Amino acid sequence: MRRSLVSAILGRLAAGGGVTRRSSVIAIDGPAASGKSSTAQMVAEKLGFLHVDSGSLYRAATAAILRLEKDPSRWSEQSVLDAARPLELRAARTSFYPILEGRAIEEEIRGQEVTRNVSRVAQMPRVREWVNAKVREAAAAKNVVVDGRDMGTVVFPDADLKIFLVADSRERALRRLRQRGTPASEQLLDDETIRIKERDERDAKQTVPAPDAVTIDTTGLTQSEQVEQIVGLSMQRSR
Numbered sequence: 001m002r003r004s005l006v007s008a009i010l011g012r013l014a015a016g017g018g019v020t021r022r023s024s025v026i027a028i029d030g031p032a033a034s035g036k037s038s039t040a041q042m043v044a045e046k047l048g049f050l051h052v053d054s055g056s057l058y059r060a061a062t063a064a065i066l067r068l069e070k071d072p073s074r075w076s077e078q079s080v081l082d083a084a085r086p087l088e089l090r091a092a093r094t095s096f097y098p099i100l101e102g103r104a105i106e107e108e109i110r111g112q113e114v115t116r117n118v119s120r121v122a123q124m125p126r127v128r129e130w131v132n133a134k135v136r137e138a139a140a141a142k143n144v145v146v147d148g149r150d151m152g153t154v155v156f157p158d159a160d161l162k163i164f165l166v167a168d169s170r171e172r173a174l175r176r177l178r179q180r181g182t183p184a185s186e187q188l189l190d191d192e193t194i195r196i197k198e199r200d201e202r203d204a205k206q207t208v209p210a211p212d213a214v215t216i217d218t219t220g221l222t223q224s225e226q227v228e229q230i231v232g233l234s235m236q237r238s239r
């Protein structure tokens with residue numbers, strides 16, 4: 001309790017962000033389909049925090065540029081930033097979600113075309129700065145559970161708790177297929193495992209655990225077991 005009390009009173013300057021933070025942050029990072037977002041959402045609900053999915057912003061920026069230009073080879077960092085500028089991160093009851101031209105774009109950002117191209121957008125340094133600023137802004141006023149790749153390393157190096165979720169690639173592929181409601185034939189599972197491994201490679205640079213992160217291998221865990229572990233760790237830290 002002392003730590004969160006002290007940070008609540010003093011506030012802290014988020015590294016490079018220029019936003020004074022007076023709230024608690026739990027950072028959950030990990031590779032594609034490791035269960036970060038659903039786990040972060042459930043942890044947030046249990047603790048009465050808000051969930052911020054940083055990947056949803058990379059996806060939203062990708063959806064925004066795709067609306068203007070279908071051919072990714074014609075995208076530049078500037079054109080992606082211009083397309084992303086009107087995006088807002090809006091707070092709902094339990095989470096923040098991206099809004100484009102006044103509308104939620106959840107379905108669009110989870111589509112295949114966005115998923116295929118999002119890693120390209122996530123390589124652009126100024127897009128990363130734009131996402132990081134939005135996430136820090138959300139965390140400035142609210143207690144949050146943020147998930148992504150570099151939340152515990154780059155965006156919130158002073159997070160109250162850092163978790164790095166890992167899982168076997170075939171298990172992650174199975175979860176993705178289940179999430180989409182697709183029956184898991186061996187062929188589909190093989191294909192999805194390949195896609196996940198490819199995305200792991202493309203995102204490897206920014207998907208590194210912080211030295212003080214707790215790594216949880218979720219391969220053999222149920223969703224509620226991993227949520228309970230993280231909630232338990234957060235309770236221990238705030239004592």
Ligand code: CDP
Nearest residue numbers: 031032033054055058118119122148149150
């Ligand atoms: O849910 P999944 O792990 O498949 O992806 P996501 O969290 O929605 O993130 C989509 C993409 O955004 C990733 O493949 C990364 O390229 C990028 N990303 C990132 O670079 N850094 C983050 N903090 C979050 C996402």
